[in-house]
Amino acid sequence: MKNLTGLLVVAMLVAACTKKDAGQTADVQAQGGAKLTNNELKIGISQEFENFNPLISSMLATTYMQRMVNRTLVTIDADGKWVPQLAKAIPSIEAGTAKVIKVGGKEKIQATWELLDNAVWGDGTPITCDDFSLAVKIASSPNVGVGEKEVYTQVEKIELVDKNPKKCLFTYEKAKWDFYMLGTFYPVPKQLEEAVFKKYGSQKEGYEKNSIYSKEPTNVGLFNGPYVISELQLGDHVTFVPNPKFYGTQPHIKKIIVKLIPNTGTLEANLRSGTIDLISTLGLALDQALAFEKKIKSENLGYQVLFQPSTVYEHIDLNLDNPFLKDVRVRKALNFAINKEDLVNALFEGKQQPAIHSVTPRDPWFTADPAKVTVYKYNKREAERLLDEAGWKPGADGIRVKDGKRLSFTVMTTAGNKTRELVQVYLQNQWKQVGIEVNAKNEPARVFFGETTKKRAFDSMALFAWVSSPENTPKSTFSSKNIPTAKNGWSGQNYMGWSNAAVDKTLDALDTEMKHEKRIEMVHEVLKAYTDEVPVLPLYYRSDVAVIPTQLKGYRLTGHQFPETNVVENWNLE
Numbered sequence: 001m002k003n004l005t006g007l008l009v010v011a012m013l014v015a016a017c018t019k020k021d022a023g024q025t026a027d028v029q030a031q032g033g034a035k036l037t038n039n040e041l042k043i044g045i046s047q048e049f050e051n052f053n054p055l056i057s058s059m060l061a062t063t064y065m066q067r068m069v070n071r072t073l074v075t076i077d078a079d080g081k082w083v084p085q086l087a088k089a090i091p092s093i094e095a096g097t098a099k100v101i102k103v104g105g106k107e108k109i110q111a112t113w114e115l116l117d118n119a120v121w122g123d124g125t126p127i128t129c130d131d132f133s134l135a136v137k138i139a140s141s142p143n144v145g146v147g148e149k150e151v152y153t154q155v156e157k158i159e160l161v162d163k164n165p166k167k168c169l170f171t172y173e174k175a176k177w178d179f180y181m182l183g184t185f186y187p188v189p190k191q192l193e194e195a196v197f198k199k200y201g202s203q204k205e206g207y208e209k210n211s212i213y214s215k216e217p218t219n220v221g222l223f224n225g226p227y228v229i230s231e232l233q234l235g236d237h238v239t240f241v242p243n244p245k246f247y248g249t250q251p252h253i254k255k256i257i258v259k260l261i262p263n264t265g266t267l268e269a270n271l272r273s274g275t276i277d278l279i280s281t282l283g284l285a286l287d288q289a290l291a292f293e294k295k296i297k298s299e300n301l302g303y304q305v306l307f308q309p310s311t312v313y314e315h316i317d318l319n320l321d322n323p324f325l326k327d328v329r330v331r332k333a334l335n336f337a338i339n340k341e342d343l344v345n346a347l348f349e350g351k352q353q354p355a356i357h358s359v360t361p362r363d364p365w366f367t368a369d370p371a372k373v374t375v376y377k378y379n380k381r382e383a384e385r386l387l388d389e390a391g392w393k394p395g396a397d398g399i400r401v402k403d404g405k406r407l408s409f410t411v412m413t414t415a416g417n418k419t420r421e422l423v424q425v426y427l428q429n430q431w432k433q434v435g436i437e438v439n440a441k442n443e444p445a446r447v448f449f450g451e452t453t454k455k456r457a458f459d460s461m462a463l464f465a466w467v468s469s470p471e472n473t474p475k476s477t478f479s480s481k482n483i484p485t486a487k488n489g490w491s492g493q494n495y496m497g498w499s500n501a502a503v504d505k506t507l508d509a510l511d512t513e514m515k516h517e518k519r520i521e522m523v524h525e526v527l528k529a530y531t532d533e534v535p536v537l538p539l540y541y542r543s544d545v546a547v548i549p550t551q552l553k554g555y556r557l558t559g560h561q562f563p564e565t566n567v568v569e570n571w572n573l574e
Contacts, residue, residue: 036277036549036573040255044276046264046283047414048235050450052222053213054186055139058147058493059449060467060563061282065258067565068240069223073113073182075566076469078556082181086127086224086247088114090180100175107175107512108156115166119247121189122220122228129168131187133158138188138197143204145454145490148476151184176511177519178473183562192221204489226251226569236260251569252554262416262444268292271303271547279547281563285419286348289545304550307351308557311360311469312542314423316411317453317462318535320497324407325460329390331534335376336383337434343426344540347419355538357527358477362559363470365523372524374531383434392435400435408437412452413463415442420463423539453495456484462495465542469560471519475507478526498535549573 047061054070057063073087084090091097091111098111119127132155138144139152146152154172161167172179192212200206212219220228226246231239240256259276261267267283270276284292286307293305318325318334325331340354356375359366367373392400392407400407411427413420424440431438438461443452453462466477476482480499482492503526510522530536544557546564554570 036551038253038573040257041253041278041571041573042257042259042276043278043280044261044267044270044283045258045280046260046262046267046417047445048260048262049238050446051208051214052217052229053188053208053211054184055135055146055152055188056144056208058454059445060561061445063561064280064282064563064565065238065240067225067563068227068256068568069225069229069243070186071225072184072186074180075183075562076558076560077562077566078558078564080560082183086115086119086187088116092180098179109172109175109179111170111172111179112161113168113170115168116247117166119224120245121191122223122243122245123189123191124245125189125191125221126165127187127224128165128190129158129160130165130190132168132185134190134194134197135186135188138193138201138207141197141201141207141489142487142491143201143489144207145205145484147454147491147493148184149482149491150475151182154179155185174512177514178471178511183469187224189221192219204486220245227256246569249569252572252574253568256568264288264416264418277549278552281544281546281557284545284547285417286351286543286545287419289547290349290351292547302550303547306544306546306548306557308544308559309362310467310542310544310559311362311561312465312467312544313355313358313360314465314539314542315355315358315463316537316539317458317464317495318537319456319458319460319462319495320535321456322409322460324409327390328533329386330392330407331537332376333383333386333390333434334431334436335534335537336379336386337430337436338376338427338537338539339378339430340538340540341378343423346426347422348540352543353541355540357531357538358466358474358536359523359527360468360470360541363468363472365471365520367524367527373527376531380434387435394435398432398435399437406437407435408439409460410439410441410458411461411463412441412443412448412458414445414448416444424463454484455490456495456497458495461537463539467561469562473507473510474526475511478530479504479507496535498533500529500533503529 045061049062049065050059051057054066071085074082074090075085077083082090098109101108101110115127136152136155139146139149156171156173159169161169196210197207200210213222217232218229223243226243227240228243229238230241237257237259242251261270267279271279289305296303344350344352344354356368357373387400392402395401411424428438452458476493482494483497484490484492506522506526510519513519544559546557548555551573553572555564557564
């Protein structure tokens with residue numbers, strides 16, 4: 001869900017776990033440990049990225065690093081406000097920089113986006129409208145696997161205004177209410193990528209494999225942010241140094257090294273030893289962070305643990321092509337058999353909230369009203385009743401059988417993630433109690449997200465999280481048009497393979513519904529179908545967690561899809 005959009009207007013009622021609010025800037029001086037300088041900052045991250053090409057990347061780990069080196073027209077800041085980045089201002093109908101037009105009886109929107117005069121790529125080439133046009137052209141190709149094609153394909157054409165290469169007239173295919181929410185609409189450098197696409201774009205996955213982002217990822221011309229990549233060692237680290245051509249304020253820190261530490265259980269040891277100086281939001285789980293915070297206080301360590309209720313939704317995607325999972329009674333039984341309240345109390349001291357669907361409590365679209373969505377409270381007896389009704393009877397060892405086949409699934413997730421592995425064990429025990437066998441099989445995050453989920457190669461269950469921003473239209477994950485297939489180049493994020501014609505129709509209509517109250521009604525209709533049909537098993541809504549040195553200034557958690565690295569140039573250790 002990389003085009004997740006909206007304003008953060010509803011605070012999640014989660015207990016604060018630090019003395020200061022997680023949204024505040026961390027500016028406390030170190031109380032112990034080595035004094036750091038702006039010469040270098042080493043960050044620990046538990047997931048490897050899959051590709052630095054912003055059009056095809058889908059992992060949050062990639063986004064975390066991508067925001068250091070590349071910027072978009074607009075973004076959401078840590079206060080939940082839409083702000084311009086590469087654009088001079090955000091166009092609006094009120095300001096006259098956007099308007100609704102009619103073409104052949106169909107309403108469309110035209111918006112004028114004016115780019116910053118001094119915005120250039122790392123090789124000095126100006127960023128122009130052509131770079132955005134090329135992004136649309138590449139992303140629209142059926143041969144290129146883009147998780148959220150509609151971010152780009154919603155823009156029908158881009159033209160110059162007054163022949164000014166920095167003044168772009170976007171014509172959208174629909175008169176969408178959220179036309180300006182282009183936080184994941186990245187330009188690509190025409191001077192480097194156009195020739196690659198012309199040569200390889202007609203081949204399936206040809207562009208991805210031959211892109212300069214894949215072949216020469218340290219080429220400074222690929223980047224327009226405050227940093228560029230100076231070194232990249234797969235499976236180990238990525239090194240960032242300041243981009244002298246950056247249009248904004250030059251960053252304070254002279255070198256940032258993001259080190260891959262896939263085992264979350266060893267992050268604390270790496271921090272204490274000085275191997276890393278900071279643990280990113282893709283690091284410690286909440287239970288680990290709570291335990292480490294107690295050690296910081298008792299040992300007077302020079303770190304601070306930050307907690308921020310977020311829009312992260314931990315869940316299990318069910319592969320609806322699995323013959324056993326085609327029966328909604330089996331899916332509902334799996335849901336009823338999970339004691340989510342016990343899970344969050346046991347693992348997170350109750351500091352995270354059980355999930356009921358994909359929209360988080362920080363979102364104005366959220367509802368827990370049982371009249372609007374189906375809520376599955378833990379009910380072992382109901383789970384057993386549904387399985388009996390579906391014809392699955394307990395076997396000699398307690399595992400249910402039907403037509404000589406065992407009711408058995410495999411739950412896959414990211415290897416080395418301590419919390420997810422604990423969740424797997426918890427769920428295996430819960431499901432075994434109702435006669436369902438579930439085995440665990442885990443993969444490195446780069447494989448799990450880059451291949452397995454993207455190509456729907458998991459046979460039954462995939463445990464992971466979506467990160468979003470409120471008021472996001474869930475078309476990329478819910479619409480049947482976004483089921484990844486070889487034919488569409490593995491584009492889309494409907495990994496479940498869920499298909500509901502009424503949901504598709506509502507999601508399409510949601511794009512052009514200008515009334516806020518009506519949009520909420522429509523979203524609740526979608527959530528009702530989502531919770532009725534159970535293509536996904538919701539688990540819990542997560543909080544973002546990071547551990548930073550107390551002397552670090554300018555660092556703020558955001559709690560949404562656009563991470564703290566979005567303003568990395570503001571970080572200061574001195």
